[in-house]
Amino acid sequence: MTREPGSASFPAGSGYSTSEGPMRRAFSSLTRGVWVWYTFLLPPLLLILVFVGYPTLLAFRQSFYTRTPEGQVFAGTYHFERLLTNSIFWGALGNTILLGLAFLAIVIPLATIFASMLNRVRHGATPLKVIYFLPQLTSSVAIAIMFHYVFQPDWGLLNGGLRSIGLSEVPLWLADPRFNLTGSRAAVTVLAVWAGLGYFIIVTLAGLQSIPADLYDAAAIDGATPLQAWFTITLPSLRPTFIFLIMTGTIDALSRFGDLWTLGGPGGAPARSLQSIVMYMFQTGFESNDFSLSAATAVVFFLIVLGVTIIAFWGFLRKEFKAMK
Amino acid sequence: MTETALTAKPATTQRRLPADWRSQATMSVMLVIGAAAMVLPFWWMFATSLSRKANVSMPRTPSFWPADPSFFNYQVATANLPIVQLYANSLLVVGVTTIGYLFFSALAGYAFAKGRFPGKSVLFIIFLATLFIPFETRMIPLYLMMSDLGLTNTYWALILPFLAGGFGTFLMRQTIASIPDELLEAARIDGASEFRIFWQIVLPLCKPTLATLAILNVIWRWNDVLWPLLVTSKRELFTVTQGLALAGRTQGIYTGVALATAVMAILPVIVAYLVLQRYVIRSVVSSGVKG
Known part of the structure; x- marks a missing residue:
């Protein structure tokens, strides 16, 4: 397993250990001084403090202050109250969560099936992988423009295809803001699955290839059918992969912006059906100049992402701890 | 145990052969259908971008080759959008941020991996903490900062915030x-300076990781639209993705032209991907980070 979230984001501590020649190294670092390391760290540290740390603190601070011509005025939790009673905010948050859940609920099973087939097929797995991964490299903006036409009700690729197989009543897709399986939300979910499937397949495939082959041999000796082996060996072994994909997939879904903005503008037309939480932040902060409301949204967004990360780590590490016992 | 395995194995493969052939065929068919679903929209877009009539009326049944192939839409698209300028902007922004990101990540990574100095753990935690701050949380204050510094509508605004980061440093x-x-100790005894060791010994040994980081950064920066939308409003400074997003929202009624614009924006990326696909896929998988 090379893609466990733990290994991607946790300090492993391997660099701290000095097993050999501590005396010599201590001497060498004394003679050379420690300043060289500080000069190495200074430029990147400054960049991070100025462009990451400082604006983050500003976002938190702004959510408790109001910008007035006379300067910043403390506002307490006023902006959070404003935010939490704002139906547009809840609509955007609801959309983001709904679209994210629908996306994950479709893409993970689909990717598992395709990855399992790619893992077992004897010919052509490599070119197929390259093709499935192709949309991942295309910007979400370009994909949105393409799908704007694919979903065009009168002559789009999808409805044209549906008509040619004999359907006369074709959906409106992006023009229909209602909550249904043929409306704008369904359309952008199809788009997201189409665009994201390749990444989910490739990661699942790597997970499949890390399952030891002797597990399957043992199951075959016990007389298990390939399907039984898939359910009793493959799926449980993919648990870390699924947790990883759910975590990264959730964070990506929460940050969704480019494709929805291209299709529906900052308001997420039609009828705000495609407005995501980041688009709401963009609209309140950048277009309405309501920086405090935007900052309060940013704080809520930050807490949600952090919560998802912690839950995923907990879900992942819990099993690691059990395995250690 | 081994005896059972040896005797059992040929039996199962023999028993499964006919079924295996059938399942191989079924899987191949399904995988090819899936691949067709991936390629078809791209191909349809490309075919439509070659049709001049597409701007006026589209065939009700999708056509995968235009009856009137021409580069008319491309001529209109290049007249509407300074595509060469957009490419130059994207290449500049992506190039400078990638070089900076790699250099500063490696420099800080070297200090954290091999340096011995007080405060190392605290500093490393500061770098790691940035991994947990989504860009979206700080984008509006960052935009206001750029605006206060008078850097909006300059290349600086597109470059400065992305020169260093926790992920690259950690990797x-x-x-x-x-x-x-x-290896480093030997060089130190020879009297090499710490920076020379970094430049001549450490960096060449990190080529695969640097390549991974470069590929990821190019994908991130090339495809980003949120930040360029915030800090640049002048056409001369648009990146390819930003220009495409804004053009897509204004020229949407001219299907052929809009799709020709999209093709021009993504074709070089697709060609680069097909050439480098092995490295690109490996980078994304090994780092566990989405492109």
């Missing part, structure tokens, strides 16, 4: 930590 630290200390 480089992990790689550099695996370099044997003896």
Whole structure:
């Protein structure tokens, strides 16, 4: 397993250990001084403090202050109250969560099936992988423009295809803001699955290839059918992969912006059906100049992402701890 | 145990052969259908971008080859959008941020992996903490900062915030930590300066990780639209993705022209991907980070 979230984001501590020649190294670092390391760290540290740390603190601070011509005025939790009673905010948050859940609920099973087939097929797995991964490299903006036409009700690729197989009543897709399986939300979910499937397949495939082959041999000796082996060996072994994909997939879904903005503008037309939480932040902060409301949204967004990360780590590490016992 | 395995194995393969052939065929058919679903929209877009009539009326049944192939839409698209300028902007922004990101990540990663100095853990935690701050949380204050500094509508605004980051630093630290200390110690005894060791010994040994980081950064920066929308409003400074997003929202009624614009924006990326696909896929998988 090379893609466990733990290994991607946790300090492993391997660099701290000095097993050999501590005396010599201590001497060498004394003679050379420690300043060289500080000069190495200074430029990147400054960049991070100025462009990451400082604006983050500003976002938190702004959510408790109001910008007035006379300067910043403390506002307490006023902006959070404003935010939490704002139906547009809840609509955007609801959309983001709904679209994210629908996306994950479709893409993970689909990717598992395709990855399992790619893992077992004897010919052509490599070119197929390259093709499935192709949309991942295309910007979400370009994909949105393409799908704007694919979903065009009168002559789009999808409805044209549906008509040619004999359907006369074709959906409106992006023009229909209602909550249904043929409306704008369904359309952008199809788009997201189409665009994201390749990444989910490739990661699942790597997970499949890390399952030891002797597990399957043992199951075959016990007389298990390939399907039984898939359910009793493959799926449980993919648990870390699924947790990883759910975590990264959730964070990506929460940050969704480019494709929805291209299709529906900052308001997420039609009828705000495609407005995501980041688009709401963009609209309140950048277009309405309501920086405090935007900052309060940013704080809520930050807490949600952090919560998802912690839950995923907990879900992942819990099993690691059990395995250690 | 081994005896059962040896006797059982040929039996199962023999028993499964006919069924295996059938399942191989079924899987191949399904995989090819899936691949067709991936390619078809791209192909349809490309075919439509070659049709002049597409701007006026589209065939009700999708056509995968235009009856009137021409480069008319491309001529209109290049007249509407300074595509060469957009490419130059994207290449500049992506190039400078990638070089900076790699350099500073490696520099900090080296200090964290091999340096011995007070405060190392605290500093490393500061770098790591940035991994948990989504860009979206700080984008509006960052935009206001750029605006206060008078940097909006300059290349600086597109470059400065992305020169250093926790992810790159962490990845480089992990790689550099695996370099044997003896190698660096030998160079130190020869009197090489710490920066020379970094430049001539550490960096060449990190080429695979640097390539991974470069590929990821190019994908991130090339495809980003949120930040360019915030800090640049002048056409001369638009990146390809931003220009495409804004053009897509204004020229949407001219299907052929809009799709020709989209093709021009993504074709070079697709060609680069097809050439480098092995490295690109490996980078994304090994780092566990989406492009």
